[in-house]
Amino acid sequence: MLYTHDDDVIVAQCTPSGPGALALIRISGIDAVSVADQFCLLASGKKIKDCTTHTIHFARAYNASGDIIDQVMVTLMREPKTFTGQDTVEITSHNNQFIVEELLERAISAGARMAQPGEFTRRAVLNDKMDLLQAEALNELIHANTQQVARQALCQLEGSFSSWIGSIEHELLRASAFCYASFEFIDEEMAFDEQIRHTLETILTIIATIKRTFSIQQHIRQGVRIALIGSVNAGKSSLFNTLIGAQRAIVSPQAGTTRDTIEAGLYRNGAYWTLIDTAGLRQTDDSIEQEGIKRSHAQADMADIVMLVIDSSRVLTPAELEQCHILYERYKTKALVVYTKSDMPRVSNAFECADQPITLSNVTHESLDILEAKLSIKIEQLLAQAASPYLVNQRQYHLLLGLEQQLHTIEQQLITPIAYELLSFHLTDALAHISEITGKSVSENTMDAIFRQFCIGK
Numbered sequence: 305m306l307y308t309h310d311d312d313v314i315v316a317q318c319t320p321s322g323p324g325a326l327a328l329i330r331i332s333g334i335d336a337v338s339v340a341d342q343f344c345l346l347a348s349g350k351k352i353k354d355c356t357t358h359t360i361h362f363a364r365a366y367n368a369s370g371d372i373i374d375q376v377m378v379t380l381m382r383e384p385k386t387f388t389g390q391d392t393v394e395i396t397s398h399n400n401q402f403i404v405e406e407l408l409e410r411a412i413s414a415g416a417r418m419a420q421p422g423e424f425t426r427r428a429v430l431n432d433k434m435d436l437l438q439a440e441a442l443n444e445l446i447h448a449n450t451q452q453v454a455r456q457a458l459c460q461l462e463g464s465f466s467s468w469i470g471s472i473e474h475e476l477l478r479a480s481a482f483c484y485a486s487f488e489f490i491d492e493e494m495a496f497d498e499q500i501r502h503t504l505e506t507i508l509t510i511i512a513t514i515k516r517t518f519s520i521q522q523h524i525r526q527g528v529r530i531a532l533i534g535s536v537n538a539g540k541s542s543l544f545n546t547l548i549g550a551q552r553a554i555v556s557p558q559a560g561t562t563r564d565t566i567e568a569g570l571y572r573n574g575a576y577w578t579l580i581d582t583a584g585l586r587q588t589d590d591s592i593e594q595e596g597i598k599r600s601h602a603q604a605d606m607a608d609i610v611m612l613v614i615d616s617s618r619v620l621t622p623a624e625l626e627q628c629h630i631l632y633e634r635y636k637t638k639a640l641v642v643y644t645k646s647d648m649p650r651v652s653n654a655f656e657c658a659d660q661p662i663t664l665s666n667v668t669h670e671s672l673d674i675l676e677a678k679l680s681i682k683i684e685q686l687l688a689q690a691a692s693p694y695l696v697n698q699r700q701y702h703l704l705l706g707l708e709q710q711l712h713t714i715e716q717q718l719i720t721p722i723a724y725e726l727l728s729f730h731l732t733d734a735l736a737h738i739s740e741i742t743g744k745s746v747s748e749n750t751m752d753a754i755f756r757q758f759c760i761g762k
């Protein structure tokens with residue numbers, strides 16, 4: 305087991321390490337206050353233990369030799385109104401690595417131990433400050449890559465998913481209670497039958513939406529993947545560099561410059577884009593270039609959006625033209641056609657497609673804003689497709705699938721005359737699934753696995 309004892313006083317830096325204005329060190333546990341009192345002297349001369357709860361005090365922290373470590377602010381929060389539900393002292397110091405390390409050392413020699421990843425949040429769950437779904441939402445919130453995920457994670461932290469699960473639990477408990485009652489009062493079965501059927505339908509519809517959007521949502525959480533693909537010298541690497549605003553990829557008039565795929569992430573309009581520059585496509589005997597081209601195709605297959613990049617200043621060869629048609633057909637739903645080199649005289653080009661292509665220049669940056677706007681619209685459409693009432697992780701998803709299966713079994717039991725005993729048995733199983741989702745009855749190992757993904761100090 306990862307964690308030892310929940311009465312231990314634990315300490316960790318909650319703010320990121322590295323230089324900065326301030327650092328926050330949290331000490332939590334039954335004896336947290338006496339730990340802090342051993343090395344923090346309040347300017348007022350009072351002991352922290354004698355202060356009123358939820359108050360802030362100016363203090364000096366001292367090392368073992370009695371030298372001052374730093375001027376700090378001490379926040380005292382007595383249980384139960386704290387993040388962990390236990391006595392907590394938070395020390396705000398200047399954010400210098402040596403100061404922070406010395407403060408942590410002092411807390412440890414005063415009886416605390418270093419917190420494990422996610423241990424403060426785990427205590428919050430154990431002390432009923434939040435359920436497991438909210439704890440997971442908190443981790444999502446910290447790591448959210450897009451505004452949409454951050455917003456949804458915050459809703460879940462506020463309890464949106466928990467209250468939905470809670471209402472399912474309530475309905476199933478009611479049904480379960482009815483089953484027990486029916487052993488004695490069998491007459492009301494008709495109304496009961498309809499009620500539970502209706503509840504099941506509602507739950508199953510939401511689970512179906514979650515199932516439909518789960519993989520795309522998981523995928524989009526890592527950032528929307530945009531692959532630039534096209535013939536050699538089309539201007540892919542130049543466009544890649546223009547979009548990220550840095551000279552990341554090598555650009556040259558030599559055909560076949562890019563071999564490896566190159567990725568870069570950028571934030572635009574609240575979304576996280578992962579741009580992928582790829583090797584130009586052409587017939588070649590060079591085995592390294594062939595490997596690069598294989599990778600270009602693989603990236604295009606995996607991408608959410610494929611930017612088909614075409615040089616507007618050069619007449620395409622028949623082979624290139626055919627390739628454009630093949631690529632456009634293949635990635636039609638996710639393709640965006642971009643003509644480059646609009647600053648040069650345009651040649652008549654025989655590649656026609658249903659969509660209006662964007663013609664831009666990597667030199668003058670003409671129409672770059674139009675490309676970005678079009679990408680944003682495409683991404684918004686993608687995000688709308690992936691919209692699901694809840695943000696669900698792998699653990700919750702698999703438990704929801706188990707719940708769905710149980711609900712289908714329950715549905716099959718709803719034929720008259722209802723076999724109440726059997727129905728009651730399946731309802732208990734469904735309720736067990738729900739308890740696992742919320743963390744009410746989750747194994748220590750599962751808890752360890754969940755909180756291991758958290759950062760230290762959270």
Ligand SMILES: Nc1nc2c(ncn2[C@@H]2O[C@H](COP(=O)(O)OP(=O)(O)OP(=O)(O)O)[C@@H](O)[C@H]2O)c(=O)[nH]1
Nearest residue numbers: 536537538539540541542556560561562584645666
């Ligand atoms: N005038 C002009 N030249 C451009 C533009 N975009 C790219 N170029 C030039 O076209 C040549 C090829 O550009 P790259 O960006 O390396 O093309 P690529 O598609 O990455 O080529 P490969 O990596 O070989 O597949 C370079 O000499 C660029 O400077 C543009 O918009 N206008």
Ligand SMILES: [Mg+2]
Nearest residue numbers: 540541561562
């Ligand atoms: Mg290139």
